[in-house]
Amino acid sequence: MAQPIRVGLAGFGISATVFHAPFFATMPEYELVAVLERTKNESPQKYPSVRVVRSIEELVADPSIDLVVITTPNETHFPYSKLALQAGKHVVVEKPFTNTSAEAQELVKLAAASDKILSVYQNRRYVSDFFTIRDVLDKKLLGEVHEFEGHYDRYRAEARPQAWREAAKPGSGILYDLGAHLIDQALYLFGLPQNITADIRQQRPHAKVDDYFDLRLNYGFTKVILHAGMLVREPGPRYMIHGTIGSFIKNGEDPQEALLRAGVLPTGDNWGREPEAIHGLLHTEIDGKLVRQTIPSQAGDYGLYYKNLYNTIVHQAPLKEKPEHGYNTVRLIELALESHSRQCTIPCSGLLDVEYR
Template identity: 50%
Template sequence: MVTQIQVGLIGYGVAGRVFHAPLINAVPELKLTKVVERHSEASRQHYPWVEVVKDVDALFHDPAIDLVVIATPNPSHFELAQQALSAGKHVVVDKLITTTSTQAQQLTELAQRTQRILSVYHNRRWDGDFQTVKQVIEQGVLGQLVEYEAHYDRFRNTLKPGAWRETPELGSGILFDMGSHLIDQAQVLFGLPQAITADVRSQREGAKADDYFEIGLDYGNLKVILRAGMLVRERGPHFILHGTEGSFVKYGMDTQEEALRRGLTPSDPDWGLEPQTQWGTLNTQIGSLHFDGQVETMRGCYQAFYENVYQAIAQGAELAVKPQEARNTIRMIELALESHRERCTKPYRTAE
C-alpha cells in the first residue's frame, strides 16, 4: 500500500478552489489535509475531512504535512515559499513562482540546499491542444518550422473592482498572467530565445495594469509571436504554425479550465476531450502525399502535474516543471517589459 503524501493548501480563492484542490484530490497518492482560509471554511463544503486553519504557521509547524501548495496572489509567493522550504516542506507555487527572477533564483537555491522539491503550476503544458501542437512539431509534419504564433485572447471591456490582477502592483496584469503560460509553452518547445521584442499596453479606459501584449521571440530561423488581449470579441486562431512543407491552425481553447469552473473533475468520463469542431487543421505535404484535414486534439490532463509532483517526492522522478524554467519565464517577462519601455530589442540574458 502506498503511503499518502499529506498536502496543505494556502488559499481557497479561485486558484485554490478551482485549479488546485480538485486536481490534488484526483491523485490517490495525495491527501488534502489542511487548508488555510482566513475568513471562511468554504473548502469543507467540498472536502469535509480537511482541517481549516487561519494561519500558515499551522502548516509549516505540522510535521505531518509533506507538501505545501501556495495558491495566493503573486506578490505573496516569495515569502510563503521561502518559509515553507525553510520549514522542510516540499512546495508547489501557483504560477508565477515569484514576481522577479532574482527571487525565483533564491528560491531555487533554497530548494537545493534544503533538498526539497519546488515546482510551479504551469498547467497549460497539459492543455490538449498544446500537447497536439508539440506532437505536430516533434513529428516534423510541417517540415522545418519557420513561424509559431500563439494567442490567449478574451473579451472583457470592463474592469473588475478590487481584483488584484488589475492593480499596478508588480505581478499583476495580463503579461504576468496569461503571458507566463505562453512564454512557458514556448520555452518547452524551443528553449531560450536569442532576443525579445515586446509591445505591452493598457487598452481599456481606466486600466492600471497591462491588458494587451505582443511579444516576439527570436530563435534565428524561427520566429515566435505571443499575443494576448482583453478586447478581442471575435476570436482568431489559438495556434498558427507555418513550416517549409505546410501549416497547422487551431481555434478554440482547452476545455479543462471551463470544466473545473463548472465543478467537474478528472473523474468525469469526457475530461480533457475537445469537440471535433475545435480540432486543428493540418495542410501539408508528407512525402508524395498531400494532406489537408483535421487532426484530433489530444486529451488534456491537468492532473498529470500533480501526479508528477508525487512521483518526484516519493520516487525521485524528474520534475516536469523545474524551478529553473519558471525563473526563466519570469526573466523573459522582465526583458519584455524592458523592451517595451526602451522601445528596442533586448538580447536574452540572466539577471545580474
C-alpha cells in the same frame, strides 16, 4: 501504493478551488488535510475532513503536511515558498513563480540546497492543444518551423473591482498572468530565444495595469509571436504554426477549465477531450503527397502534473516543472518590460540553460 502525500493548500480562491483541490479530491496519491483561509471557512463546506488555518506560519509548521501548494496572490509566492522550504516541505507554487528574477534565483538556490521538491504549476503544458502541437512538431509534420504564433485573447471590457490581478501592484497585469503560460510553452518547445521585442499596453480606459501584450522572440530562423488582449470579442486561431513544408492552425480552447469552474470533477475516460469542431487543421506534405485535414486533438489532463509530481517525490523520478523553468519565465517577463520601456529589441540575457524535457 505508498502513503498519500498530505497537502496543505495556501488559499481557497479560484486557483485553489478550480485547478488544485479537485485533483486532490479525486487522486488517491494525495490527501488534502489543511487549507489556509485568513477569515473565511469555505473549504470544510466542500471538503469536510480538512481543517482551516489562519496563517502561512501555522500551515508550514504542521508536521503532518508533506506538500504545501501556494495559490495566494503573486506577491506572496516568494515569501510563502521560502517559508515552506525552510520548514522542510515540498512546495508547488502557482505561476508566475515570483515577481522578480532575483526572488526566483533565491528560491532556485534554496531548493537546490534542500532535499525537498520545488515546482511551478505550469498546467498549460497539460492541455489538449499543447499536447497536440507538441506531437505535430516532434513528428516534423511541418518541416522546420519558421513562425509560431500563440494567442490568449478574450473579451472583458468591464473592470473587476476586487480582482487583485488588475490592481496597480507588482506582479499584476496580463503579462504576469497569461504571459507566464505562453512564455513557458515557447521555452518548452523552442528553448531559449536570442532576443525579444515587446509591446505592452493598457487598452481599456479603466486599466491600472497592462491588459495587452505582443511579444516577439527571435530564434534565428524561427520567430515566435506571443499575444494576449482583453478586447478581442471574436478571437482568431489560438495557434498558427508555419514550417518549411506545412502549417497547423488551431482554434478553440481546452475544455478542462470550463468544466472545473462548473463543478465537474476530473474523472472518466472523456475528461479533457475537445469537441471535433475545434480539432486542428493540418496542411502539409507527407510522403510526397499534399495533405489538408483536421487531426484529432489529444486529451488534456491537468492531473498529469500531479501524477508526475508524485513520481518525483515518492519514486525520485526527474522533476518535469523545475524551479529554473519558473526563473526563466520571470526573467523573460522582465526583459519584455525592459524592451517595451526602451522601445527596442534587446538580447535575452540572464536566462538559465536548463533542460525542459
